[in-house]
Each structure stands twice: as C-alpha cells, then as structure tokens.
Amino acid sequence: MAKEISAVNVLIIVSLTVLALSEIAGIVPTYLPHQTAFAKQFGYILVLFVVFHALRNLKFRAPIFLGIAFAAGALSELLGTTYGWIYGQRYYYTASDKVFGLVPLSVLLTWVAVIYLAYSITNIIDPAKNLLALKKVVRVGSFIYVLLLSTLDGFLAMNLDMILDPVYVRSGGWVWQDGGAYFGVPISNFIGWFFVAFAATFIFRVYSLRKPFDTAQKIDFIFFAPVIAYAIFGIVKYGVLSYVMGHTEYAVIGISVMFPFITIATLSYQLKRSTPESTPISLDITKDINLTQKQRVLDENR
Amino acid sequence: MRIGNITDFKEAKIIKALKNKNIDYLTVLITISFILLLLSQAAVILSVIVPYQKEFGYLFKYLVFGFVLFHSIKTIGVKNGLFFIGLCVIAALIGEYGATAHGWFYGHYVFADVPYKILGLPSYKILGVPLEGLFSWAISIYLAYCITNLIFRAYKSDVSRTLTYGLIPFLAVIDSILVMNVNMLTDPIAIQERAFYYTGGVVGKYFGIPAFTSVSWFLTIFLIMFLFRSYELRGIKRRKFDPSLTSQLLRGRTVSALDIMPLFVFLVWALIRYGALALVYHHVDLILIGTAGMIPSVIIGLLAYFVLKYEKGADNVTGR
Numbered sequence A: 001m002a003k004e005i006s007a008v009n010v011l012i013i014v015s016l017t018v019l020a021l022s023e024i025a026g027i028v029p030t031y032l033p034h035q036t037a038f039a040k041q042f043g044y045i046l047v048l049f050v051v052f053h054a055l056r057n058l059k060f061r062a063p064i065f066l067g068i069a070f071a072a073g074a075l076s077e078l079l080g081t082t083y084g085w086i087y088g089q090r091y092y093y094t095a096s097d098k099v100f101g102l103v104p105l106s107v108l109l110t111w112v113a114v115i116y117l118a119y120s121i122t123n124i125i126d127p128a129k130n131l132l133a134l135k136k137v138v139r140v141g142s143f144i145y146v147l148l149l150s151t152l153d154g155f156l157a158m159n160l161d162m163i164l165d166p167v168y169v170r171s172g173g174w175v176w177q178d179g180g181a182y183f184g185v186p187i188s189n190f191i192g193w194f195f196v197a198f199a200a201t202f203i204f205r206v207y208s209l210r211k212p213f214d215t216a217q218k219i220d221f222i223f224f225a226p227v228i229a230y231a232i233f234g235i236v237k238y239g240v241l242s243y244v245m246g247h248t249e250y251a252v253i254g255i256s257v258m259f260p261f262i263t264i265a266t267l268s269y270q271l272k273r274s275t276p277e278s279t280p281i282s283l284d285i286t287k288d289i290n291l292t293q294k295q296r297v298l299d300e301n302r
Numbered sequence B: 001m002r003i004g005n006i007t008d009f010k011e012a013k014i015i016k017a018l019k020n021k022n023i024d025y026l027t028v029l030i031t032i033s034f035i036l037l038l039l040s041q042a043a044v045i046l047s048v049i050v051p052y053q054k055e056f057g058y059l060f061k062y063l064v065f066g067f068v069l070f071h072s073i074k075t076i077g078v079k080n081g082l083f084f085i086g087l088c089v090i091a092a093l094i095g096e097y098g099a100t101a102h103g104w105f106y107g108h109y110v111f112a113d114v115p116y117k118i119l120g121l122p123s124y125k126i127l128g129v130p131l132e133g134l135f136s137w138a139i140s141i142y143l144a145y146c147i148t149n150l151i152f153r154a155y156k157s158d159v160s161r162t163l164t165y166g167l168i169p170f171l172a173v174i175d176s177i178l179v180m181n182v183n184m185l186t187d188p189i190a191i192q193e194r195a196f197y198y199t200g201g202v203v204g205k206y207f208g209i210p211a212f213t214s215v216s217w218f219l220t221i222f223l224i225m226f227l228f229r230s231y232e233l234r235g236i237k238r239r240k241f242d243p244s245l246t247s248q249l250l251r252g253r254t255v256s257a258l259d260i261m262p263l264f265v266f267l268v269w270a271l272i273r274y275g276a277l278a279l280v281y282h283h284v285d286l287i288l289i290g291t292a293g294m295i296p297s298v299i300i301g302l303l304a305y306f307v308l309k310y311e312k313g314a315d316n317v318t319g320r
Helices: A007-027 A035-040 A042-083 A105-125 A131-137 A141-171 A187-210 A221-244 A248-273 A285-301 B008-019 B025-045 B053-058 B060-076 B078-102 B131-155 B168-192 B212-239 B257-280 B284-310 B312-318
Strands: A091-093 A174-176 B109-111 B196-198
Touching (some): A007 A221, A042 A187, A141 B284, B060 B078, B060 B131, B078 B109, B131 B168, B131 B257, B131 B284
16 A cells, blocks of 8 residues: 655654754764754754644644643743742743743743643553543543543653753753752642643643544554654753753653653554554544444444 | 464453452452551551551551562462562562672662561561562562553453564563652662662762662663563463463453552552652652652553443454
C-alpha cells in the first residue's frame, strides 16, 4: 500500500528535524554560520512543530485547542507575574522584550507547546480503544477516565518543569521573589503548572467527549513524533544545560520523572503499531460507532 | 514471534480457571496482608490509637513482604515467585556487597547498625548488608513488575501471541524506571536517617547521593528484569499455556482486585511512607520528586485496569 504523503506530514517531519538540528547546534560546535542564533530559535521551531502536528491530529479543532492552551498559559503568567496567583508567589522575567511589560512572548508560546505535547503524549499512552464502550458500561466511567487522562497531562507538564524551572532560575531567566524549597523554586509553582495544563486539556477533552469528532489517525512515526519532541525539549535540552551548569542532580530528577512517560509511550506505540488496522485514539467515538455498525453488518451476514 | 501449539481449548480452560470466583487460602492471605499493611501504615502516619501501635507500625515492612510473597505465588506460581524474589535478593546482595566492600558501581558506602525495632534485637546483616534492605529491593521490583504487566495487558491482552523477546527490553526498562523513582525518594531519606553513609567524605549532588548511583541501580534492575522476563517468556513458550499460572501476563483481559492491589501497595510502600518521613525531615522537595515520579505510573495503571475491566465492547469492535 502506498504511503500517504501530505503537505502537513512533510512539515511535521521537517520541523522535527530542524528542532533536533537546532538542539545539536546549541550543544556542540557545528561550524555552521549563525549557529548561536539558530540554536536560540529552538522555542519557535517547537511551536511550529506543535501547530503542524495539531493540524494533523485535531484537524479543524486545532485552533480551538491551541487557543485554549494559549489562553490558559497567558492568563496564568499574567496573574502570576502581577499578583503572585496560580504559582504561589510573585516572580519576574529578566528579559527586556515582554508582552505588557510582564511576560516574554516566547514563554507564552512555549505554554502552547507544553500543553499540546502533554495532551498528545497522553493520547499515545491511553490504552482505551473504545470510549463509547466504557460510556455504555459505566455512566460516569468515561468522565472519570477523561479526568485521569487530564491528570496525566498535568503531570507531563509539571514533570517537564521540574528540570526547566531550576535551570532557568539558576541561569537568571526569571526570578522568584521569595525563593523556594525545590532548588530555589517554590513547590506551589509545580502545583500551578499541574493545574494550568490539567485545566486546559480537561476543558478540551470534556468538549470532545460531548461533541465527538473523527480524530482517527494512522499509527505511524508522526503519531509518535510528540514523544521525540518532548524528549529533545525536556531531557536533552535541559539535561545538557544542567550538566553544563554543574548540576547533574537536575538531570537525574528530570530523567527519572519524564522517562516513565517516554518509555510507556514508546511501548504503547510499538504495540498499537503492530495491530492490523490503525487504532483510533480514545475520543474517537464517531469512528467507533462506524466500526460497531460494520461489525453488526458482518454479524448479520454470518 | 508467535507461540505455537496453543489451542483455543486450552486458552478457554485457563480463562475459565481465572474467572473461577472460588476463594482459596492464598487470596485470603493476600487480602489480610493488604488490609493489615494499610492499617499498619495508617497507625504510623495518622497516629491511630490502637494497642501496640508502635509495634504494629514496625511490622509494616514484613506485612508488605508477606503481601508480595503471597501475591507472587498466587499470580506467577510457587516456583516463579520464589525464583523472582531469590533473584532480586541475590542481585541486590551482590550489588550492595560490591559497593560496601569495594566501592564498585554505586560508590563506597557503609550500612549503619540500626537497632532492630522489634524486641530490641540487632538488625541481621549478610556480608555487611541488612537483610531487610535486600527484601526491600525484592518488594519494590516485584510491585514495579506487576504495574508494568497490568499496563502491557491493557495494550495487548492476547499476550501469548504478541509477547516477543524483542519487547522484553521495553518492559524491563519500564520496570527499572519505576524502581528508580522509588529510590529517588527512599535513598535521600535513608541518608537523612543515617541508615547508610558514603565513606571518604563523599557528598553526592543529589541530597548527598552521587548522581551516577541512580544510573547504576537502573542498569542493575534492568538486568534482573531482563533475565526474569526472558526466563518467564521461555517458560510460557515451553509449557505452552501451563494452567498452573506461569505468568501474570497470561491473565489476559481477566482483571480482579489482585491486579489493582499492587498499585495501592506501591503507593503506600514508597510514596506515602517515605513522603511522611520527608515531611518529618522538612524536605517538601522530596515529596514533590516522589509524587512526580510515582503517581503518573499509578494513574496509567488505573487507566489500564479501567480499560481491561470495562472495555469489553472493544474486543468485538477492534478484534483485540
């Protein structure tokens, strides 16, 4: 069977490759012209990757998801920097270019990337194939299930911050006014990260549960690509930075808290890929209904 | 790799055996030890007023070990259960002895003489390694093994046809990372309690522990689990679905309380017990690390249980 090559798939592959190259440029001398400037574009390339991937994954609902993620991230940052809400205490960014003089644009965009990566990795891990079946069996079951999925989303974002925040605080990217128990970062910051990602994905997941749409996608490399982006972003980028700073303990923590997601997602991908037909993600109720109808027709023919 | 010579008849027989609701003495022992270990931990952290509360709290480790022993015998058979625990204890003994006597792989450290907390007896050591420490390794590794198996079954319940030697490293890596996350919380607490200490003035960067020790233990557990899982798969293939239950993986989509209990024991054993101790030592940062490392695996385990229990319709729809 000929492999389907679409423009969006090409864009996803290209952006993921450029993302990896940008990270390499940031850690080893490549003798490329403008190497440092290229490495500094990492965050923007990641956002591009996320936008392309969302377009393939969520189709016409991609703007809704990305909008919710941006709103959640931006609102939390504005409230956090102004009043010290959400993250437990006030903090400020040291960069000169800031939106409303409070938050750098790159930080707001990174929130979109973090929340989307968390959402899509949870979908890769999600063992359910037929949420409709769950819904039939236990009335509140699907709601609890979605709650657990969003909890995982929250942890994916929070665990990434467990290496990101100490590295940025140490390098002077932002400053916590009163410091904190976790390498100078307050514990409440991590609770804030958890709830921002949790809330954003929970809104979208509940919306998708109530108004199902066809999100079936091929279990191919592109389906798995967010795991690679998350590993490059969370483990490679900040692992190397913490090593360079002489704080290997950040890297050990980062690896131990992010690796379970990466390994379980890899196992899930391996197993889902080996099934004869493409596996819908759990919210693909439309597809499940079609399959149920097909099954009924097959049974009747027998 | 497909496992040949498996008849549908034999498979049906096993599923029927698993679905048999008759309660045997092992199930009773598992349930009793499960309830007692929860109560024992509650007695310690919630200061529940019961007679002999302190002594009851000290029994926690033994109750967890009892749970692991009975659970392993019930779900993977007497021979495999004892082999599993024996393999973990021997590998841990070699690792700990290598470190304490020669400083191999994990840095040079020494175990302190902690007075035995029941009847005032001294703690028993083998080659300078506390016996209960060795059994703690077996407990953590077994609980991680159960969680990985539950997750795997939710993806592929027809394990007999889909489990291959190529997948063993994936499963062993997940087992190892789960145990590594337990150590990320328990080791700093043990250092705080001076249960062991590094010699030669070594102060590691991770709460006094050298960062490379986590990697060394990860590799050690990977090796243990790679060996056990390879042995297990070989057994499944050779025995061709032995009804004496040679593997948790053969339970297919049949789930019971036996499958979900290890999730809660894992939480109580590693996170709640040591989280409470971290609070005593004013290390909220360690609670954060423990929570971030362990809760996600437990949530994925819960999702897997949920899917195996309720997603029966999916079997017909997707052919799983």
